[in-house]
Amino acid sequence: xxxxxxxxxxxxxxxxxxxxxxxxxxxxxxxxxxxxxxxxxxxxxxxxxxxxxxxxxxxxxxxxxxxxxxxxxxxxxxxxxxxxxxxxxxxxxxxxxxxxxxxxxxxxxxxxxxxxxxxxxxxxxxxxxxxxxxxxxxxxxxxxxxxxxxxxxxxxxxxxxxxxxxxxxxxxxxxxxxxxxxxxxxxxxxxxxxxxxxxxxxxxxxxxxxxxxxxxxxxxxxxxxxxxxxxxxxxxxxxxxxxxxxxxxxxxxxxxxxxxxxxxxxxxxxxxxxxxxxxxx
Amino acid sequence: xxxxxxxxxxxxxxxxxxxxxxxxxxxxxxxxxxxxxxxxxxxxxxxxxxxxxxxxxxxxxxxxxxxxxxxxxxxxxxxxxxxxxxxxxxxxxxxxxxxxxxxxxxxxxxxxxxxxxxxxxxxxxxxxxxxxxxxxxxxxxxxxxxxxxxxxxxxxxxxxxxxxxxxxxxxxxxxxxxxxxxxxxxxxxxxxxxxxxxxxxxxxxxxxxxxxxxxxxxxxxxxxxxxxxxxxxx
Numbered sequence: 099x100x101x102x103x104x105x106x107x108x109x110x111x112x113x114x115x116x117x118x119x120x121x122x123x124x125x126x127x128x129x130x131x132x133x134x135x136x137x138x139x140x141x142x143x144x145x146x147x148x149x150x151x152x153x154x155x156x157x158x159x160x161x162x163x164x165x166x167x168x169x170x171x172x173x174x175x176x177x178x179x180x181x182x183x184x185x186x187x188x189x190x191x192x193x194x195x196x197x198x199x200x201x202x203x204x205x206x207x208x209x210x211x212x213x214x215x216x217x218x219x220x221x222x223x224x225x226x227x228x229x230x231x232x233x234x235x236x237x238x239x240x241x242x243x244x245x246x247x248x249x250x251x252x253x254x255x256x257x258x259x260x261x262x263x264x265x266x267x268x269x270x271x272x273x274x275x276x277x278x279x280x281x282x283x284x285x286x287x288x289x290x291x292x293x294x295x296x297x298x299x300x301x302x303x304x305x306x307x308x309x310x311x312x313x314x315x316x317x318x319x320x321x322x323x324x325x326x327x328x329x330x331x332x333x334x335x336x337x338x339x340x341x342x343x344x345x346x347x348x349x350x351x352x353x354x355x356x357x358x359x360x361x362x363x364x365x366x367x368x369x370x371x372x373x374x375x376x377x378x379x
Numbered sequence: 380x381x382x383x384x385x386x387x388x389x390x391x392x393x394x395x396x397x398x399x400x401x402x403x404x405x406x407x408x409x410x411x412x413x414x415x416x417x418x419x420x421x422x423x424x425x426x427x428x429x430x431x432x433x434x435x436x437x438x439x440x441x442x443x444x445x446x447x448x449x450x451x452x453x454x455x456x457x458x459x460x461x462x463x464x465x466x467x468x469x470x471x472x473x474x475x476x477x478x479x480x481x482x483x484x485x486x487x488x489x490x491x492x493x494x495x496x497x498x499x500x501x502x503x504x505x506x507x508x509x510x511x512x513x514x515x516x517x518x519x520x521x522x523x524x525x526x527x528x529x530x531x532x533x534x535x536x537x538x539x540x541x542x543x544x545x546x547x548x549x550x551x552x553x554x555x556x557x558x559x560x561x562x563x564x565x566x567x568x569x570x571x572x573x574x575x576x577x578x579x580x581x582x583x584x585x586x587x588x589x590x591x592x593x594x595x596x597x598x599x600x601x602x603x604x605x606x607x608x609x610x611x612x613x
Contacts, residue, residue: 156458245458259436343435
């Protein structure tokens with residue numbers, strides 16, 4: 099535990115750790131202010147086709163919707179912010195030449211790598227919670243509360259309503275799912291960080307895999323569709339399913355299990371690699 | 380000369396028949412309007428149940444205010460989707476000045492003498508694309524409204540009535556919707572995922588707790604926000 103807090107202190111003492119938090123704050127504030135100023139245009143674009151057939155009353159563009167919208171827009175960018183720390187946490191010891199000093203001390207390699215991994219997960223969780231808090235708090239201040247309308251296209255075009263009373267708990271579950279998804283990216287970057295001697299390689303390597311998997315998983319060809327279930331990025335948007343009506347628990351459980359297995363496997367490999375790492379040469 | 384007279388005669392006969400058909404059709408609508416001439420306003424609770432694969436929503440409730448001839452106000456504390464066409468009852472909505480009407484056929488429906496009318500809007504710019512009505516001529520009630528297929532869409536409303544304040548007013552409207560996929564959904568950036576399918580299904584609208592001719596003021600319908608409500612039409 100002491101090692102864990104020591105790693106936390108080290109990580110949060112570096113200014114670059116806060117780049118991600120600053121970036122998220124900036125993007126969220128900018129997006130929500132612009133959405134507030136363009137509320138009429140957004141409402142028109144959101145509802146133009148439904149207004150042909152329905153009279154729509156109530157606060158549709160509320161803080162919950164804005165939060166879901168921003169989450170949906172940022173789920174591609176958050177992995178990059180996570181790799182900034184996760185890809186650096188082990189490799190930076192090699193870069194700065196402190197790895198030998200670290201491993202000469204009494205704590206075992208297993209305890210050190212576990213503490214570093216837990217720190218990576220702590221940072222990942224903190225980043226996603228920060229995104230959630232800033233989105234929701236600013237969203238509710240600027241747009242107020244209300245029922246959540248989600249306009250889904252998978253597996254069919256449909257609108258899902260989540261009653262206002264249910265939205266906070268659904269959002270909590272959605273953000274927990276987002277943390278779970280980002281854990282895989284963090285674990286991948288952590289593994290690369292264990293393998294590399296510098297920080298750039300793990301960051302670029304992780305993002306390259308995430309981007310390639312996203313692109314391959316979204317190509318509208320049968321071959322790529324066949325590959326899609328084998329790509330972890332396919333399951334990373336399962337947070338959206340907590341905002342569906344009704345909640346597809348089976349699908350969520352399946353996605354969570356696949357992502358969990360990925361995280362465990364990636365950490366296990368990192369654990370084994372770090373324990374056999376040659377620091378003499 | 381003889382040919383011209385013959386042509387004029389045929390034209391006269393045809394136009395007389397056409398006028399006869401129009402007058403006949405409007406006779407049924409006039410009887411309905413006459414039946415409800417004493418209906419100045421009504422207030423009712425409305426419950427909307429969606430049975431549409433593309434619209435996953437719990438039942439929605441609201442209070443609906445209507446004042447003749449065409450004022451409508453919906454009061455809901457929550458988000459409320461209400462079908463624009465066929466969803467609520469206005470006995471004065473089919474005005475002679477707005478439609479051309481003709482009788483399609485006479486039939487017995489549900490043991491009642493009925494007639495089917497086809498209404499075509501005179502102003503083609505309006506959103507209403509024309510309708511087919513089935514009218515129970517024994518009770519002078521519109522029992523079915525079918526919005527004529529246009530842009531690939533179809534809406535059918537079947538209306539059941541009950542007695543409230545001396546008037547027969549809807550207790551249930553069953554709507555069947557069939558909307559093509561190109562019209563479904565909003566702008567791309569507000570959608571989650573991808574795909575495409577025709578939206579079809581049923582909307583069950585139940586009316587209860589009627590308050591008829593309570594003397595609703597016009598101000599209720601002009602206020603942007605109804606007192607005690609966050610509801611605003613979008």
